[in-house]
Amino acid sequence: MAILPILTVPDRRLKQVSQPVTLVDDAVRQLMDDMAETMYHAIGIGLAAPQVGVLRRVICCDVTHAQNGDEKKPVFIANPVIVHQEGDICWKEGCLSIPEYHAEVTRYSHIVVQGLDRDNQPLELKATELMAVCLQHEIDHLNGKLFIDHISALKRSIFMKKLKKKKDEA
Numbered sequence: 001m002a003i004l005p006i007l008t009v010p011d012r013r014l015k016q017v018s019q020p021v022t023l024v025d026d027a028v029r030q031l032m033d034d035m036a037e038t039m040y041h042a043i044g045i046g047l048a049a050p051q052v053g054v055l056r057r058v059i060c061c062d063v064t065h066a067q068n069g070d071e072k073k074p075v076f077i078a079n080p081v082i083v084h085q086e087g088d089i090c091w092k093e094g095c096l097s098i099p100e101y102h103a104e105v106t107r108y109s110h111i112v113v114q115g116l117d118r119d120n121q122p123l124e125l126k127a128t129e130l131m132a133v134c135l136q137h138e139i140d141h142l143n144g145k146l147f148i149d150h151i152s153a154l155k156r157s158i159f160m161k162k163l164k165k166k167k168d169e170a
């Protein structure tokens with residue numbers, strides 16, 4: 001397993017739409033395992049393949065290890081699709097690709113996701129609360145969407161100005 005470099009804004013690859021995986025083979029499993037290692041190393045709760053520069057529809061989540069120190073139980077999904085969604089939840093989100101920035105985002109509180117698991121088997125997952133938030137956040141990444149795309153245009157422009165200032169200073 002390897003820790004991969006995580007892309008950060010404004011890397012253009014974060015704005016691209018990722019391609020489906022045709023089969024979860026050894027190469028995809030390797031990607032999944034590397035993503036998990038990268039996520040745990042960064043103390044994140046989720047990671048999407050485009051964040052490590054691979055434009056394929058693969059995500060990894062573990063909402064309990066980083067927060068509670070529970071045993072590592074990464075959930076891998078290839079080609080995730082939300083097949084049911086309801087309710088509202090507002091969560092203060094962050095993203096490994098957007099360091100040092102957090103903002104409240106409203107998403108669905110209850111979702112059902114289908115896709116392929118690490119063994120290329122069909123998977124259906126019911127998720128609520130933080131897991132639902134995390135899955136929606138990671139699936140957004142596969143469509144080139146970041147959590148800052150959910151906040152108001154005013155908040156986003158303040159964020160972009162701060163980011164530009166930080167880049168100029170660096």
Ligand code: NI
Pocket residue numbers: 094095096097137138141
């Ligand atoms: Ni993210």
